[in-house]
Amino acid sequence: MSIKNMTKEKNWSGQKLVSTDYMLFEAPREKHFMTGSEVTKEAIKRCTVDASVSYPITPQSEAAHLIGELWAEGYVGMYFRGENEFGVMSEVAGCAMAGARTVTTTSGPGTLRAMENFPMWSGTRIPVQLILMARGINSPLTIQPDNLEVTFMLETGCMIWYAENVQELFDMTIAGFTVAEMPDVHVPIVTVVDGFFVSHTRESVMLPPDDIALMPYDPYKAPLPPIDSEMPPGRFLRDPFVMKSNYISYATHASWQWEVRSAVDRSIPYARHYLNGLAHVTGDLDAEIVFVACGTASHQAKEANRELTKLGIKSKVVKLRTIRPFPHAELLEATKSAKHIFVPEFNIVGWLEKEVTQSLYGKSEAKIIGRPRVAGGMSMPVEAILHEVLEHVNEEKGA
């Protein structure tokens, strides 16, 4: 197996090359029953991935291992284990700068250990995909599902998408490479799922056949060419601007940081197309009770929506699928009818509630309630959501 075996019609493993539109929207699909870890393998298998670097940490170890199997089976071009997560994220950057379509996975403490690399990724405009299976931040050691780590990722300049379940993880992983590699976008993509709730949960999923794969990445369409010591990013890594001229350095950084964030915003039309919208709305469209959530929390909110309907109470769920770029227009439109916006979350700080509050400031009169909120890996039973909603509604009625 070698990149030399690639033809215009087939990749090195013999899979027929197809467009992302065909893969996501047109190819026939069959039902399978698998976990989020297993579906990660299935998605990567169909993406003509050049390189992957891994490091074990619960709950993403299975996914990392299965990507390794893909290498052994001849689907992934290069695979190795890094020294630790900092090493992995640096090595991933090296692969991507050399022009490789590159993927990696990590969780919780691994994410924090690697932290310095993420703004470096976006700054060097590499379209790496990180599949982040969120786990608690050690305080002390925990391996439980908790998505506090996402708050640390918000301002790294990377795109952040949030998949709700096994199906979305599959589809988003495929769309992720495509949107991240658009020449006018070309920034890293972090595809987040809640660890365990998705990685270790087995459910049905519809998959296209595995004898087709995405067209290979073309690094020569990138805004920064593949690494070369005389050209950026190689040049500015070898000779940092600050070593040459303070003036050039701050002028470059001032404009480049805006540009990185503009590049993230330029992903919006592509993401709308490949994700079928940046936000999905379910339930009663004119409801005054609105849940705004992402990931597993939106699943729990949908369960609450169903129970509230049985009680004769209207509600709807606005599921945010992208966090960076934040879907301001979609959120405002979807919450027009809202009087009470509940933001259920699996972390202690309520990072999504803060995002929602900031986005709607001065534009909505709805009361934003950051509840229920569970942390440390606790589950959020539908009963807890109903309790919050009914208590709030009854309070308003003076009951």
Place this chain on the structure above:
Amino acid sequence: MAKDTSMAKDSIKVRMPALGGQGAVTAAHIAATAADTEGYYAVSNPFFGAEKRMAPSESYTRLGTVPIYDRGEVIYPDIVMIYHPQVITMGKSYTMPFYAGIKENGLVIINSDIELLTDKDRAFLDSKNVKVLTRDFTKFAIDMAGTELATNMAMLGALFGALGNFGKPAIEEGIKDRFLKKYVASGGTASLDSVIEKKFKKKRDLIEKNLQVASAAFDLTEKWAEEVGLHQMLKTI
């Protein structure tokens, strides 16, 4: 006699407290796969933590005729399946008492050779109209399959016998899917294939034995359900 369907729900949640090594995670996986093959919505997951033999271990299965969004630990179960007496006697459970959160008209299946419920437990469960079946499913597994490792298959058969929604072919599908690894074993390398082929006879035996245990437990609880007038818990599709 036809089952009372008036209390059947469109989705039910099953909590399986067990001890590490008993195979509760495998049982939940097979139960969900089996239900999925019969066209029901199904989701399974383990409790999220470190695994140790004889330490508390828990898994969950959700079954429904409607899409199931609920994820994670089952805090309010319709069915609780106790895989080992120590769950009750030594409190090896993530929830105390073992039936915490159980819903009205629920079901408890206990694997034990002796009666473990106190009068207080029984009064509480009666007040919730929860039916309780205590049987020595470990002995059942040893007698039928020659190994206590098949206890989880007995528990699985017991669950499906009590529910009545899923037939034995579905259990067979679930067991085969788990042990023949239809989706994951896509390696395709000649060496891997030959290793699997060598083990195949042993694997067929394993599947056969597991099926016998599950099938016998299925018959047992099906009969018990009729005797005690257990209502239909999950709607049929």
